[in-house]
Amino acid sequence: MVAAAKRLRIGSRLPAQIALAPALLIALVLYCGTTSWTVWISLTSSRMLPNSVFVGLRQYDVLANNDRWLASIANIATFGALFMTAALTIGFLLAAMIDQKVRAESLLRSVFLYPFSMSFIVTGLAWRWMLDPTLGFEKLLHDIGFADAHFDWIVRPDRVIYTLVIASVWHAAGLVMAIMLAGLRGVDREIWNAARVDGLPTWRIFVFIIIPMMRGSFATACVLLATSVVKLYDLSVAMTNGGPGIASEVPAKFVMDYLFERGNLALATAAATTMLITVVVVVAPWYHWQGRKARMAGIA
Amino acid sequence: MSTPRASRHPSGRRPKRLSPSRVGLYAFLLITALFFLTPLYVMLVTSLKPMAEIRLGNIMSLPAAPTLDAWTTAWSRACTGLSCNGISAGFWNSIRILVPSVIVSIMVGATTGYAMSFWRPRGAKLLFAALMVVAFIPYQVFIYPLVRIFSQVGIANSLAGIVLVHTVFGLPTMTLLFRNHFASLPLELFKAARVDGAGFWRIFLQIMMPMAVPIAVVAVILQVTGIWNDFILGLVFAGRDNLPMTVQLNNVVNTTQGERTYNVDMAATLLTALVPLCVYFVSGRWFVRGIAAGAVKG
Incomplete structure (x- = not known):
C-alpha cells in the first residue's frame, strides 16, 4: 500500500483534491450532517416543527409502546424471513436448473429477470389487481368450477403480508438467479469432474461442495435482499397502503407517515434511527468480511 | 476456464430419450416461467378490455374485441385529484x-x-x-x-x-x-x-x-x-x-x-x-x- 502510494506521487494532487470536493461535500453535509440531525431530532420533543428540548431516549420508549410501530416491526420480520427464504431458494433453483445446459437459456433468463426492471409501484398495482377478491384470481377459481375457493388474502389482516411476499419474490427472484448463475459459472469444472468420478449424486455435490463454495454469491444476495427488506416502502404503499387496518404497515412507511402526515418528527426520527442501527448491524459484519477477503487477495 | 463445458458430463453417445429428471427440470422451468409471465399477461389483456367485459369475464381470458380506449384514457384523460389530464x-x-x-x-x-x-x-x-x-x-x-x-x-x-x-x-x-x-x-x-x-x-x-x-x-x-x-x-x-x-x-x-x-x-x-x-x-x-x-x- 505504502509503496504503491509512493510510486504514484508524480506531480501535484491538487486537481484530484478539487475533483473530489463535490463528493466530499455531499458526504459531509448531506450524508453525515443529515444523519446526525436525524439522530438529534429523535432525542428532542419535536412535534410538527423541530425544537431543541432534549428529552433523552424518551421517544424510543414511546416508540417501543406504539402499536403501529410494533405491528410494522412484526410485519417486516415475517415479510423479511419469508421473502428472503423464498427468493434465495427459487433464485438458486432457477440458476441451478438453467445451468444444466437447457434449451432457450437466454429466453428463460429474460423471463425470470424482467420483473426486476420494473418499479415497486408497477409491481404492487399489478398484483393488487390480480389478487382483487371480487374480480381477480378468486373469480377465476369460481369460474373454472371451484365455487367455494377463497383467495382473498389481500383483504385479510392475517394474510395480507403474504401477498406482499408473493409480489416481491416475483420482483426479486430473477436478481438472485443472475447472482447465483454468475457464482455457479465461476466454479471450476474440475471440481465437478472430481466429484462425479467419486460417484457422488448431483444433489450431494450441490449441497456439500457447490453451495459452500458459493458463499460469496449467497452473502451478496443476502445483503441485497436484506437491505431491500429494510427499505420496503413503495410496494406497501401501492399494493395495500398499509392496510387492511395496520396489517401491512412497514417501518419505512411508519417514518414517512409520522414525518409528513402525522407531524410527529421526534417519533419518526427515532424510528428512522432504529432502522439505521439495524442496517449497520446487518451490513458491518459483511463489509468487514468482504474487506478481509479483499486484503487477503492482495487487492486492497 | 478453457475446458469445454461438456466435460462435466460423462462422454459417449447421447441418450435417445429425455430422462425423467430432464422432463422434471423442463416442467419446473416452464411452470415458473408461466408464473413470471402471468402479471404481464394479465396487465396487457385487462388494459385491452372494456369495463363490462372485465366485470363479467375473468382476468385470464383474452379480450373479445381488443380496444385501445383504456390506453388513450390513461394517457390523456385519467384523473389525479382534480385535474384530468392523464399520466x-x-x-x-x-x-x-x-x-x-x-x-x-x-x-x-x-x-x-x-x-x-x-x-x-x-x-x-x-x-x-x-x-x-x-x-x-x-x-x-x-x-x-x-x-x-x-x-x-x-x-x-x-x-x-x-x-x-x-x-x-x-x-x-x-x-x-x-x-x-x-x-x-x-x-x-x-x-x-x-x-x-x-x-x-x-x-x-x-x-x-x-x-x-x-x-x-x-x-x-x-x-x-x-x-x-x-x-x-x-x-x-x-x-x-x-x-x-x-x-x-x-x-x-x-x-x-x-x-x-x-x-x-x-x-x-x-x-x-x-x-x-x-x-x-x-x-x-x-x-x-x-x-x-x-x-x-x-
Whole structure:
C-alpha cells in the first residue's frame, strides 16, 4: 500500500483534491450532517416543527409502546424471513436448473429477470389487481368450477403480508438467479469432474461442495435482499397502503407517515434511527468480511 | 476456464430419450416461467378490455374485441385529484427529471471514481467507505433534514432539487462502478500519460473516459431504470409541478371516484413500466452486468 502510494506521487494532487470536493461535500453535509440531525431530532420533543428540548431516549420508549410501530416491526420480520427464504431458494433453483445446459437459456433468463426492471409501484398495482377478491384470481377459481375457493388474502389482516411476499419474490427472484448463475459459472469444472468420478449424486455435490463454495454469491444476495427488506416502502404503499387496518404497515412507511402526515418528527426520527442501527448491524459484519477477503487477495 | 463445458458430463453417445429428471427440470422451468409471465399477461389483456367485459369475464381470458380506449384514457384523460389530464404529464416530468439526473450523477460519479483510483487524494479511502455504507441506508434517515436544507437553499420542490437528490443518492453506486473500472486498468497507462505531461483533467477526458465507454453504458442503464422507477424521492422532493410518472400513476389508481376502472389502471401501469422494460429488453446482457456491478462488492 505504502509503496504503491509512493510510486504514484508524480506531480501535484491538487486537481484530484478539487475533483473530489463535490463528493466530499455531499458526504459531509448531506450524508453525515443529515444523519446526525436525524439522530438529534429523535432525542428532542419535536412535534410538527423541530425544537431543541432534549428529552433523552424518551421517544424510543414511546416508540417501543406504539402499536403501529410494533405491528410494522412484526410485519417486516415475517415479510423479511419469508421473502428472503423464498427468493434465495427459487433464485438458486432457477440458476441451478438453467445451468444444466437447457434449451432457450437466454429466453428463460429474460423471463425470470424482467420483473426486476420494473418499479415497486408497477409491481404492487399489478398484483393488487390480480389478487382483487371480487374480480381477480378468486373469480377465476369460481369460474373454472371451484365455487367455494377463497383467495382473498389481500383483504385479510392475517394474510395480507403474504401477498406482499408473493409480489416481491416475483420482483426479486430473477436478481438472485443472475447472482447465483454468475457464482455457479465461476466454479471450476474440475471440481465437478472430481466429484462425479467419486460417484457422488448431483444433489450431494450441490449441497456439500457447490453451495459452500458459493458463499460469496449467497452473502451478496443476502445483503441485497436484506437491505431491500429494510427499505420496503413503495410496494406497501401501492399494493395495500398499509392496510387492511395496520396489517401491512412497514417501518419505512411508519417514518414517512409520522414525518409528513402525522407531524410527529421526534417519533419518526427515532424510528428512522432504529432502522439505521439495524442496517449497520446487518451490513458491518459483511463489509468487514468482504474487506478481509479483499486484503487477503492482495487487492486492497 | 478453457475446458469445454461438456466435460462435466460423462462422454459417449447421447441418450435417445429425455430422462425423467430432464422432463422434471423442463416442467419446473416452464411452470415458473408461466408464473413470471402471468402479471404481464394479465396487465396487457385487462388494459385491452372494456369495463363490462372485465366485470363479467375473468382476468385470464383474452379480450373479445381488443380496444385501445383504456390506453388513450390513461394517457390523456385519467384523473389525479382534480385535474384530468392523464399520466402524460407524469411521463414528461419523468423525462425532465431523468435526463439531467442521469447526466449529472454519472459525471460526478465518474470524476470521483477516477480521482479516487489513480490519484489517491487525501481522505479518498474514508470517503469511499462512507459511500459504501450510505448505499445500504434507507432514505428515511436522510429525508427530513434534506427537505429542511433544500428549503433553506431555495431548491425545495423544484427540478433542481430532485436532480440534486438523484445525484446524491446515485453517487455511491456510480463511484463504485467507475472506481472499480479504473482500478482494473494498468497503472502503466496512467504513468505513461503523466510522463508525457498530461494533467489530471486531460488524462481523464482524453484517455480514461474513452476507455470507460462500456462502463458508462452500464451506468446509464442503472441510472435510467433506477431514476425512472423511483417513487419516494420524487414524492418528497420534486414538488407538485414535477411529480414523476410513478407518483402520478399511484395517484391515478388511488383517486378513482365511484367504480374503479381497472382497464385504465392497467394501461397506466403498463405505460409507466414501458421505459424500464424497453431498456431491459434492448440492453439484454448489459442490464445483468449492470446489476452485477452495482451489487456492491467492496
